[in-house]
Amino acid sequence: MPSEAHTGPGRTATLPLPPMTWNAWGDPALAKPLTDDIRALLEQLLGVTPQDAPAPTADEVRLRPSALPADDLAALAAIVGAQHVSAGDADRLPRAGGKSTPDLLRRRSRDEQDAPDAVVLPGTEEEIAAVLALCSERRIAVVPFGGGTSVVGGLDPVRGDFTAVLSLDLRRLDALLHLDEVSGEATLGAGLTGPQAEELLAARGFELGHYPQSFRFATIGGFAATRSSGQDSAGHGRFDDMVRGLRVVTPAGVLDLGRGPASAAGPDLRQLFIGSEGTLGVITAVRLRVHPTPAVRRYEAWSFPDFATGAAALRAVEQQGTGPTVLRLSDETETGVNLAMTAKIGGGQVTSGCLAVTVFEGTAEQTGARHRLTREVMLANGGTSLGEEPARAWEHGRFDAPYLRDSLLDCGALCETLETATAWSNLDRLKGEVTAALQTALQAGGSTSLVMCHISHVYATGASLYFTVLGAQKGDPIEQWAAAKAAAGDAIMAAGGTITHHHAVGTDHRPWMPQEIGDLGAAVLRAVKAAVDPAGILNPGKLIP
Numbered sequence: 001m002p003s004e005a006h007t008g009p010g011r012t013a014t015l016p017l018p019p020m021t022w023n024a025w026g027d028p029a030l031a032k033p034l035t036d037d038i039r040a041l042l043e044q045l046l047g048v049t050p051q052d053a054p055a056p057t058a059d060e061v062r063l064r065p066s067a068l069p070a071d072d073l074a075a076l077a078a079i080v081g082a083q084h085v086s087a088g089d090a091d092r093l094p095r096a097g098g099k100s101t102p103d104l105l106r107r108r109s110r111d112e113q114d115a116p117d118a119v120v121l122p123g124t125e126e127e128i129a130a131v132l133a134l135c136s137e138r139r140i141a142v143v144p145f146g147g148g149t150s151v152v153g154g155l156d157p158v159r160g161d162f163t164a165v166l167s168l169d170l171r172r173l174d175a176l177l178h179l180d181e182v183s184g185e186a187t188l189g190a191g192l193t194g195p196q197a198e199e200l201l202a203a204r205g206f207e208l209g210h211y212p213q214s215f216r217f218a219t220i221g222g223f224a225a226t227r228s229s230g231q232d233s234a235g236h237g238r239f240d241d242m243v244r245g246l247r248v249v250t251p252a253g254v255l256d257l258g259r260g261p262a263s264a265a266g267p268d269l270r271q272l273f274i275g276s277e278g279t280l281g282v283i284t285a286v287r288l289r290v291h292p293t294p295a296v297r298r299y300e301a302w303s304f305p306d307f308a309t310g311a312a313a314l315r316a317v318e319q320q321g322t323g324p325t326v327l328r329l330s331d332e333t334e335t336g337v338n339l340a341m342t343a344k345i346g347g348g349q350v351t352s353g354c355l356a357v358t359v360f361e362g363t364a365e366q367t368g369a370r371h372r373l374t375r376e377v378m379l380a381n382g383g384t385s386l387g388e389e390p391a392r393a394w395e396h397g398r399f400d401a402p403y404l405r406d407s408l409l410d411c412g413a414l415c416e417t418l419e420t421a422t423a424w425s426n427l428d429r430l431k432g433e434v435t436a437a438l439q440t441a442l443q444a445g446g447s448t449s450l451v452m453c454h455i456s457h458v459y460a461t462g463a464s465l466y467f468t469v470l471g472a473q474k475g476d477p478i479e480q481w482a483a484a485k486a487a488a489g490d491a492i493m494a495a496g497g498t499i500t501h502h503h504a505v506g507t508d509h510r511p512w513m514p515q516e517i518g519d520l521g522a523a524v525l526r527a528v529k530a531a532v533d534p535a536g537i538l539n540p541g542k543l544i545p
């Protein structure tokens with residue numbers, strides 16, 4: 001019986017590491033240190049001063065010892081193979097949480113840090129089913145782990161009523177399982193990252209087209225589990241729009257959902273599992289709509305005198321259906337800060353007002369027509385063209401901003417994002433009230449702040465608002481942000497927004513779920529959970545109030 005699964009405080013990982021570094025975003029080689037000019041600007045504008053205590057290295061981190069008994073570890077090793085299980089610190093630490101600002105601040109602590117008690121890497125659905133059966137029987141909580149990019153506490157090692165918690169890392173489910181070129185459908189393993197999936201599809205002449213800012217590291221299963229939305233959502237829709245079918249392993253059995261391109265066979269059960277955040281089952285494969293790799297991409301950036309004018313233009317474009325693939329608008333503060341940080345955006349100068357970006361893709365004829373129609377609407381609604389370059393520059397750097405957050409945290413700044421969505425008619429009110437709530441809460445804690453906002457996703461009836469908050473760290477920055485986040489969440493609900501448009505619920509948004517779906521809605525979710533996960537082992541403390 002294989003029972004030599006790695007255990008103990010050893011500092012050498014025995015399992016393949018998640019692709020991201022344990023205490024920061026992404027690949028350390030791509031870090032973006034701040035220039036002296038930017039540091040001086042932060043000190044002058046926001047009173048940001050360097051923190052004195054250096055963060056611990058991985059070797060210095062004190063991790064809560066694993067509570068998983070040796071016989072449980074041996075039983076897991078018997079299911080997936082000893083080489084795919086570890087209770088070693090070096091394997092547990094990189095799966096200790098996600099990549100929100102509080103997560104990154106926690107990783108900097110010299111106090112004992114929490115982490116899952118063991119990590120398991122299953123390779124098949126049968127192994128997942130066996131792990132879930134074992135954990136149900138032995139009362140061990142399970143946190144499915146995709147790319148590790150959650151920003152809502154979705155990966156926190158919450159034990160609930162259980163004595164131990166496992167991280168179930170799904171990276172080995174990494175195959176393109178089927179491509180139906182005639183129908184334009186691909187079945188992808190849940191553990192494929194965004195780039196891995198696109199590479200496999202590109203080799204066959206297809207593209208999925210889902211590009212969230214976390215694209216480089218997040219996974220197909222994670223996108224489905226969180227109802228992710230990518231930056232090309234104006235053209236390709238949200239991830240949930242792309243899903244045609246999915247397979248889910250639950251402790252009560254396997255579900256294979258989604259027949260035909262559409263169905264009237266009762267409520268759409270796929271929608272129960274899309275967005276279920278690992279609380280109802282483990283998504284193992286997703287069947288997705290794909291399209292031939294676009295031949296052409298065209299770009300144009302725009303300037304608007306103010307946010308309201310720009311928002312009205314985006315609404316007109318979306319409601320008239322002129323077909324951009326990317327359509328987004330920064331407010332005055334975000335445009336100004338980007339300008340100050342980069343001195344100029346690409347080749348086109350933006351001196352004031354609000355920057356909008358449009359991108360088009362398809363055949364040469366399609367992009368030409370979509371571009372021309374969109375242009376007409378933007379011009380008719382007060383836009384001034386800035387040409388191609390600022391839009392190309394946005395695309396070039398679109399996955400890099402999270403690296404800047406690490407440097408900002410290093411130098412004593414507080415930096416975090418949050419998002420919501422509402423109807424077009426309510427957009428201004430929601431934006432104003434969330435901005436005021438954030439500023440007031442941070443001010444009460446002694447920090448001046450900059451609250452930037454952009455429209456990140458558009459629909460015929462409304463849009464999402466994505467806020468980036470920048471201030472100085474004061475006192476305990478985790479508590480400082482918790483107060484600001486609570487104020488923003490209350491303001492979102494009071495002003496008629498949704499508590500999350502695409503970041504999902506996790507632990508962080510769970511307190512607002514009764515307001516979001518009502519007590520009866522929460523009871524429905526609990527009833528579904530009782531049916532598919534009777535022992536309640538899957539992601540306790542997340543999503544379901």
Ligand SMILES: Cc1cc2nc3c(=O)[nH]c(=O)nc-3n(C[C@H](O)[C@H](O)[C@H](O)COP(=O)(O)OP(=O)(O)OC[C@H]3O[C@@H](n4cnc5c(N)ncnc54)[C@H](O)[C@@H]3O)c2cc1C
Nearest residue numbers: 146147148149150154212213214219221222228229278283
């Ligand atoms: C810098 C940054 C930028 C981001 N930008 C965007 C963005 O543009 N758009 C967007 O939508 N989101 C964004 N996010 C949020 C995050 O990337 C998404 O929620 C993403 O979909 C999570 O995928 P993942 O594979 O990393 O999942 P993880 O973070 O590993 O897991 C997320 C949740 O899903 C569960 N889960 C993961 N895989 C499975 C599975 N196979 N079966 C069941 N449950 C599972 C986990 O238990 C957890 O609760 C961003 C995050 C960061 C840090």
